[in-house]
Amino acid sequence: MKSIQTLSVSSGKGGVGKTTLVTNLAHCLTQQGGRVLILDGDLGMANVDIMFGHRAQLSIADLISGRTDLHNIILEVSPGISLIPGGSGVYGLHNLDQTAKVALMEQVSGLDNQFDFMLIDTAPGISDNVLYLNAAAQETLVVVTPDPASLTDAYALIKVLHKRHFENRFSVVCNLVRDEIEALSIFRRLSDVAAQFLCVGLDYKGHIPMDPNLRRATKLQQLICRDQTGSPSSEAISELARKLSDFKGIPEIKGGIQFFWRQMAGVA
Ligand SMILES: Nc1ncnc2c1ncn2[C@@H]1O[C@H](COP(=O)(O)OP(=O)(O)OP(=O)(O)O)[C@@H](O)[C@H]1O
Ligand SMILES: [Mg+2]
Incomplete structure (x- = not known):
């Protein structure tokens, strides 16, 4: 495995399958030998822990208040998968004092060797926090x-990330589609407007079909990729995980996990 990749899963509109994707992708990546750290950065409905049958007691808020350190917050939710319960605390990292930031960066430096993703x-x-x-x-x-x-809101997200944060590459996954034809037509609509009005490139990473088994699995707090491997959505997510493993990003420009935490804490 290469050095850690930091991948945020995002959307303009809610309820499109982000948490489903993150939790199942994590499982698939471990099946390929990867070690995965998940940061639950959802503000209101932090529920990654529940999907793994855990209930996190500590979160980044406890780190910010100085009650504990990063090491104690990280929860192993499944073999090869660890979770940092973030919640709204993630956005308080910026306000840590200098000593606390240095201490945090020391703890973060150990993570590079422990995880691949x-x-x-x-x-x-498109709230500031999410953009960040x-x-x-x-x-x-x-x-x-x-x-x-979902399409217009995705465009709004891409636009503001481009204008305010100078992001110019995005990956796109089409979820809840009938088939690949529908997925490609959605992708084309989005990439056409993006190309016309913004100077950004969109990479089509694949589609996940609408799959009643997946909805049922979520209700039972199951991971489709672990518990029903033959399902269409499960196969699609595994395929996506394979593509992500092959990702040859631009680590020299935007580094991995340390870069991420430095950005979040505002460490120069
Ligand atoms: N491909 C799919 N087929 C069927 N159901 C799906 C599919 N993808 C997601 N779902 C269902 O859609 C619902 C919302 O999914 P999920 O919670 O992952 O969305 P989200 O984007 O994380 O939502 P939020 O924005 O509230 O955090 C869940 O019940 C999930 O099982
Ligand atoms: Mg979610």
Whole structure:
């Protein structure tokens, strides 16, 4: 495995499948030998822990208040998968005093050797906090669905990340689609407007079909990629994980996990 990749999973509109994707991708990446750290950066509905059958007691808020350090917050939720329960605390990192920031960076420096991927589950929308989280990650994967609102909101997210944070590459996954034809038509609509009005490149990473098994699995707090490997959505997510493993990003420009935490804490 190469050095850690930081990937934020984001969307303009809520409920499009981000948490589903993050948790299942994490599982698939471990099946390929990767060690995965998930940062739950959802503000309101932080629920990655629940999907793994855990209930986090500590979060980044405890780190910020000085009650504990990063090491104690990280929770192993499954073999090869660890979680940092973030919640709104993630956005308080910037306000740490200098000594606390230095201490945090020391703790973060150990993470590079422990993990191959950091997946960041975000809240939907274009609030400053979410933008910041996306801008700090090496790669942003935008999830869209056939719902027209999801497409316009995804465009708004891409636009503001481009204008304010100078992001110019985005990966796109089409979820809840009938088939690849529908996925490609959604992708084309988004990439056409992006090319016309913004100077950004969109990479199509694949599609995940609408799969009733997946909805049922979520209700049962199961991971489709672990518990129903033959399902269409499970196969699609495994394929996506393979593509992400092959990602040859631009680590020299936007580094991995340390870069991410430095950005979040505002360490020069
Ligand atoms: N391909 C799919 N087929 C069927 N159901 C799906 C699919 N993808 C996601 N879902 C279902 O959609 C619902 C919302 O998914 P999820 O919680 O992952 O969305 P989200 O983007 O994280 O939402 P939020 O923006 O609120 O954090 C869940 O019930 C999930 O099972
Ligand atoms: Mg979610």
